[in-house]
Amino acid sequence: MASTESETKQTPLTEEELAHRVAVMKRFRELLLEQRNRFQEYLVVLDKQKDVIEKGDTDALLSHVELEEKIVSDIFAIQKVIDPLEDLYRASYPERETEVPKLKAALEELKHEAVQRSQRNRNLLSERMEKLRSEIKTLRNNPFAARRSVYDNSGAASLIDIKG
Incomplete structure (x- = not known):
């Protein structure tokens, strides 16, 4: 039982361990904030992209x-760094996580919003493409498109037989 009591008691952290935990x-936190900013920037681009798709x-x-x-x-790229750092963070601070869950929840919300807006833009782009295909098909079926103009010289002979 003596070993269990000593296991439950926490040993004080050295300055180096404490500095490492704080740095982690x-x-x-910086990476999560940077990721959040990237997602916000992405949402702005998706909104502008929607307008561009609609304008053609x-x-x-x-x-x-x-x-x-x-x-x-x-x-x-940021996510590749966040994942291992999150493991280090959880190992360093298993008992207290106050701000990080809020940041992670905000990130998840932004991810969800980005996926929705991206899907909306894909749908708009698909509709626009279908409309253009329809217009092209209509132009191909135009009976006047196949006729040559009387002023079109592209079908004129380029050599003249003078021997007869």
């Missing part, structure tokens, strides 16, 4: 897609 906590501006859409890819790449 600060870095973890393909050049602007291309630049928004490129920006979106960069932000998503940043989000995944």
Whole structure:
């Protein structure tokens, strides 16, 4: 029983262990805040992208897609660092987690919102593409599109037979 009592008693932390725990906590919090900011930036881009899709501006859409890819790449890069750091944080602070769960909940909410807006934009883009396909099909079926103009010289002979 003496060993159980000694196991339940906590040994005081050294300055180095305490400094390490504080550094882990600060870095973890910074990364969560950075991740939250990236998601907020992503939501703004998705909203602007929606407007661009509705206007049909393909050049602007291309630049928004490129920006979106960069932000998503940043989000995944930060997440790769957050995951192991979260394990260190939980090991350092198993008993007290007050601010981190709030940040994580806000992040999850932002992720959910980003997924919804991204899906909305995909749906809008699909509708726009279908509309364009329909317009192209209508143009192809136009009976006047196949006729040549009397002023069209592209079908004229380029060589003249003078020997007869």
